[in-house]
Amino acid sequence: MPMNLTKVFDESELSLEVVILMMAGLMLLITGILLFPVATGGLPYYENGLYGLLLVMFSLQIISMGKTPFGDLKRSKLVVAAGIIIGGIGTITCFIPDAFNDIPRLLLFLFFGPGGVLLLLQMILSKDKLRVWSEYGGIFRHLITGSTVAYVSSILISILLWNQSLLSVQMTAIIVLIYGAAIAYLSVVLRKIYSAYPREKERKDGEVELPIDRAMILFTSVFMIILGVLLIPVNLGLLPFSGSAQLGLLMMIFAIQMIASGSTPIGVFPRSLPVILIGFLFAALGTVSCIIPEVLVYPLTVLVGVLNILGGAISIGKFLGQRASSTDRQKGKIPKILVKLTVSQLILNVLAITFGLSMLISHLLPGLVIGVVLAANGTVLLYLLYVLFVIDKIQKEMETK
Numbered sequence: 233m234p235m236n237l238t239k240v241f242d243e244s245e246l247s248l249e250v251v252i253l254m255m256a257g258l259m260l261l262i263t264g265i266l267l268f269p270v271a272t273g274g275l276p277y278y279e280n281g282l283y284g285l286l287l288v289m290f291s292l293q294i295i296s297m298g299k300t301p302f303g304d305l306k307r308s309k310l311v312v313a314a315g316i317i318i319g320g321i322g323t324i325t326c327f328i329p330d331a332f333n334d335i336p337r338l339l340l341f342l343f344f345g346p347g348g349v350l351l352l353l354q355m356i357l358s359k360d361k362l363r364v365w366s367e368y369g370g371i372f373r374h375l376i377t378g379s380t381v382a383y384v385s386s387i388l389i390s391i392l393l394w395n396q397s398l399l400s401v402q403m404t405a406i407i408v409l410i411y412g413a414a415i416a417y418l419s420v421v422l423r424k425i426y427s428a429y430p431r432e433k434e435r436k437d438g439e440v441e442l443p444i445d446r447a448m449i450l451f452t453s454v455f456m457i458i459l460g461v462l463l464i465p466v467n468l469g470l471l472p473f474s475g476s477a478q479l480g481l482l483m484m485i486f487a488i489q490m491i492a493s494g495s496t497p498i499g500v501f502p503r504s505l506p507v508i509l510i511g512f513l514f515a516a517l518g519t520v521s522c523i524i525p526e527v528l529v530y531p532l533t534v535l536v537g538v539l540n541i542l543g544g545a546i547s548i549g550k551f552l553g554q555r556a557s558s559t560d561r562q563k564g565k566i567p568k569i570l571v572k573l574t575v576s577q578l579i580l581n582v583l584a585i586t587f588g589l590s591m592l593i594s595h596l597l598p599g600l601v602i603g604v605v606l607a608a609n610g611t612v613l614l615y616l617l618y619v620l621f622v623i624d625k626i627q628k629e630m631e632t633k
Contacts, residue, residue, distance in 0.1 A: 253419035260412025267405035281522035287322025301347030326477040345390025352383040378418040385411035453613035460607025467599030483518030497539035540588030544581035
């Protein structure tokens with residue numbers, strides 16, 4: 233019994249691809265289930281929230297792995313930039329009702345329809361996919377089944393996006409459930425394959441060095457800047473705004489960080505089973521909040537507020553503790569770049585506490601000021617990312633010497 237308990241807290245070896253597929257499968261399954269009460273009028277429905285969330289998931293795949301809806305590409309600067317643009321469109325689609333009219337729906341039609349057809353053809357015609365998988369047999373037959381069902385379901389969803397009145401909401405829900413189940417099934421199959429046949433990740437020439445933690449910093453910074461800038465016209469009464477979708481996206485970002493790297497709002501932990509399960513809970517709450525307006529606004533406001541305050545306070549407390557325990561000699565030897573890193577982290581912690589307090593205490597700060605705080609948070613995150621890249625460069629130069 234003690235050994236089993238120890239294993240529960242061991243580091244998980246889930247790959248990023250498996251993590252994103254698991255989250256996408258969970259999101260689609262929840263959406264399919266929610267569409268049944270939506271069809272009967274039992275629940276409100278925010279279509280833009282779903283479209284925006286789907287675009288954000290596509291964006292994360294592109295930015296972090298170079299996996300586009302049309303196939304795998306070298307993760308060049310252009311591909312990463314395209315991922316950021318798609319993520320930006322998804323974020324604004326969630327926040328501002330009808331901001332882009334039919335553009336998000338048309339983008340998703342292209343991703344699910346032509347994208348699904350291309351992926352299906354690639355699987356059938358590629359020399360190292362269907363033919364090789366069939367020869368291997370075993371778990372690879374499950375990969376063929378899962379991929380085929382996922383691609384066909386994707387094409388069906390694109391048809392429904394093109395003509396939304398083609399099927400009833402209940403039938404649409406069933407197709408979404410089948411697609412979600414296929415994606416979740418694929419994630420389990422790929423986890424087993426990657427566990428049995430581990431492969432070294434090779435970086436291609438011209439590919440951007442952007443590990444998952446850096447990719448999430450980049451995405452979060454863009455998210456925060458967009459949110460902060462949008463809150464200014466929203467508070468001036470110039471734009472409508474979905475607060476529940478904002479909270480939902482925040483929860484999804486928390487969830488991806490937790491499941492992919494063990495990074496939680498209150499610190500970094502081993503990516504153990506409890507951390508992963510909490511991440512999936514956050515993803516489920518985020519999905520519901522994006523799709524069903526206002527239902528979870530109060531509990532998620534409190535949760536996000538408390539997590540921001542705790543995360544900022546714990547980080548500042550650790551810094552003060554380290555400063556108090558370090559000697560004068562250690563204090564005097566800090567390189568300039570590390571000072572910049574520390575200062576940017578401290579500013580982020582102060583901004584996180586400020587944002588958390590503003591969520592818990594109504595009218596603590598004017599809406600315009602909250603917008604500035606969030607935009608500043610995103611800007612400092614971008615600067616932090618730059619500092620981390622500089623540190624990486626210095627470390628590589630030292631290794632070569």
